[in-house]
Amino acid sequence: MIQEIRSNEPQYICVVKVDSLTNNEDEEIMAFGVSEDDAKNQAQQLLARNYECNESQILELIQEARIEPIGQWCAPQERQV
Numbered sequence: 001m002i003q004e005i006r007s008n009e010p011q012y013i014c015v016v017k018v019d020s021l022t023n024n025e026d027e028e029i030m031a032f033g034v035s036e037d038d039a040k041n042q043a044q045q046l047l048a049r050n051y052e053c054n055e056s057q058i059l060e061l062i063q064e065a066r067i068e069p070i071g072q073w074c075a076p077q078e079r080q081v
Contacts, residue, residue, distance in 0.1 A: 011070040014039035016061050021051050036067045 012033050019025045029046050033039030040062060047053040047061060 012036050012039040012067060013070050014043040014062075014065050014067045016043050016047065016065040018047075018051060018061065020061075021053070021057075032070070039067055040065070 012035060014031045014033070014036075015028055016031075017028045019027055029043060029050075031039055031042035031046055033042050043065060044058050044062060047058045053061070
């Protein structure tokens with residue numbers, strides 16, 4: 001699933017390490033949202049859909065996740081024609 005950063009809206013990122021699911025210590029997922037809760041909910045959906053995690057696995061992974069605001073520097077710029 002690909003998410004697009006929306007301009008003029010606050011953005012948050014939720015980074016979840018999934019190494020315990022994939023045995024790849026560098027693997028993580030990133031989900032974006034307009035609030036911390038939205039980013040966390042997006043990550044939970046990704047874990048359920050893509051990794052077929054059950055509720056207890058999702059809660060455990062989300063507890064260790066990083067949720068933080070994204071700087072405006074990564075928002076898309078308006079195209080000038």
